[in-house]
Amino acid sequence: MTTQDATAPKEKGLARTAQALARGTEKWFPDAYIFALVGVLVVAVAAFANGSSPQNVVDAFGNGFWDLTAFTLQMAMVVLTGYVVATSPPVAKLITRLAQIPKSPSTAVSFVALLSCSVSFLNWGLSLVFAGLLARAIARRTDLRVDYRALGAAAFMGLGAVWALGMSSSAAQLQATAASLPPALLQITGVLDFGTTIFTWQSLVMLVVIVVLTVIIAHLSAPKGAAIKTADEMDIDLDDTIDEPAPRSRPGEWLEYSRLLPIFAGAMTLGWLVSQLLTKPVLSVVSSLNGYLLVFLMLGLVLHGTPRRFLDSVAKAVPATAGILVQFPLYAAMAAILTKAAGRGGVTISEHLATFFTNIGGGGAFAVVIAVYTVILGLFVPSGGGKWLVEAPYVMQSATDVQMNLGWTVQIYNVAEALPNLINPFFMLPLLAVLGLRARDLIGFTFLQFIFHFPVVLLLVWLLGMTFEFVPPVV
Known part of the structure; x- marks a missing residue:
């Protein structure tokens, strides 16, 4: 990979700002695992x-180290x-066709960003790989000269902007799945299906904006x-040729x-899904994390057609987890x-924080402070579910207290949890593997997005939050 020399043309406008930001973030940000270890140290102190x-x-x-074992597997x-x-x-054929749509370099970048955000509504893992392969397909076009760094950053926007x-x-999947919730949290919130979270009109408006x-x-x-x-x-x-599995060499491999x-497994899954939709509320079905993963896995x-091809794809996916x-x-x-680590008076840090947020009061101030706090904590714990x-x-105890x-x-x-992803490169790793780039190539563009997103997110959580009424949890 070559580096930009002193004689290279100077970029202008927002692109120039993006590259200036990249130099600083790449220099000072360590690996995401270091953030997690530092987080444990800070909490212990x-x-x-x-x-x-x-x-x-x-x-x-x-x-508590293994308390999230089931959820860890689910997120992987x-x-x-x-x-x-x-x-x-x-899907590879679809990507090839979509890559022919943009007619200009800027349109190509914004097109990748739009599809990345759209696909991430279904599955953020799918969004990363789908958009990364789309960026590569566009970059292969000989009739269109597009900045590959900007394409890569656009491919990350689904996870960096709206995945949550x-x-x-x-968080929404956890709250909708009683079996995945720690008992202490379940006692505070009860189960919250998607109808109370991601499918509210306020959340959808926020998503579109x-x-x-x-x-x-x-x-x-x-x-x-x-430039x-x-x-x-x-x-x-940029060669994305998919190697076909080696020919069958012995009778035992014919299946x-x-x-x-695969057809049988797909039919079984489809039958299960239909049965669930006919016997349970739709929102409870689509809110089920285990059911969601079952459908996507099958x-x-x-789509791969044979178990051999499917298993080859799985082997390539494992390092990203x-x-x-x-x-x-x-x-x-x-x-x-x-x-659980109680201190003076038998009070834990969690209880102290709940008191702090409760003292802020309800309304817009609570929403804005929670959002800012989430962004800051997200720099150390770059994981929506883990965080x-x-x-x-x-936070939920405080929300109940202030109604x-x-x-x-x-x-x-x-919405606030996604923002640190635009700075912390942890979840860029699977995409970077697809693109063949380094974090510094993308972070300048994504950091620029953060600068604009942050005030808009704070405004949205404040204004839209005023339209809600408090509903006591059903435990």
Whole structure:
């Protein structure tokens, strides 16, 4: 990969600002796992300062370390299923056709941003891979000279801007799934289905506003003319040829190359889904995290056609789940220290924080403070689900105390939780692997999006929050 030299043309406008931001963020931001370890350290020190004994702190750390085991697997499966679906032959053909639509470099960048945000409403893992492959397909066009860095940043916008307002939102999925909620949190909030969170008209309005803002910024910040750096100029290999599985070599492999079992599994899944929709409320069905993952996993199997091709895709997807697998236990440990390591007077840090947020009062001030706090914490805990388990006990208790609508509180968290992704490169990793780029190539453009998104998000949670009424939790 080549680097930009002193004689390279100077970029202008928002594109120039984006590259200036990239130089600073790449220099000072460590690996996301370091943030998680630092988070544990900070929480432990805070517990000691609160009067907790060393034994209480280490017991909470060790006993809580595996509290999110089931949810960790579920979040890893979100990434895996998204990757498997996005790399299937039918989706690959769709991507090739979509890549021919844009007619100008700026339009190509904004087009990728729009599709990335749209797909992320269904599955953020699918969005990362789908949009990354779309960016590569556009970059392969010989009739259109597009900046590859801006295309890559646009491909990240689904996760960086609106993913948590969609159906794979970790917090919304958790709150809708009683079995995934820690008992202490379930006692505070009860179950909140999608009808009280992502499918409220206020949340959908917020979603549309942010998508429009994202697309406009992507369009205006795309480098033009001599400032464009193409994938070829950056020595990026854009060959996306999918290797066909090796021919069957022994009789025992014939089922691996047969479409019979995928069709059967797909039919079973479809039958289960129809049965669920006929016997349960629609929102409770679509809110089920396990059901959601079942459908996407079997869809990937069917779209790949044969078990052999499906398994090859799964093998390529597994490395993208590594960060989730090693970081979520640290988030669980943090949550346990916050909620279980009692200090002076038997009061935990979580209870102190709940009192602090309750004292802020209800209305717009509560919404804005919660949003800002979520953004700050997100820099250290770059995980929607893991961070929700850290925040939720005291945030939702405070929301109940000040009579803030609980479903909207989840959405305040969701829209604010996405913002740190525009700065912290943790969830860029699967996309960077697809693109063949480094974080510094994208962060300048995504940091620019953060600068515009932050005040807009605060305004939206304040104004739209005024339209809600408090509904007591049903436990």
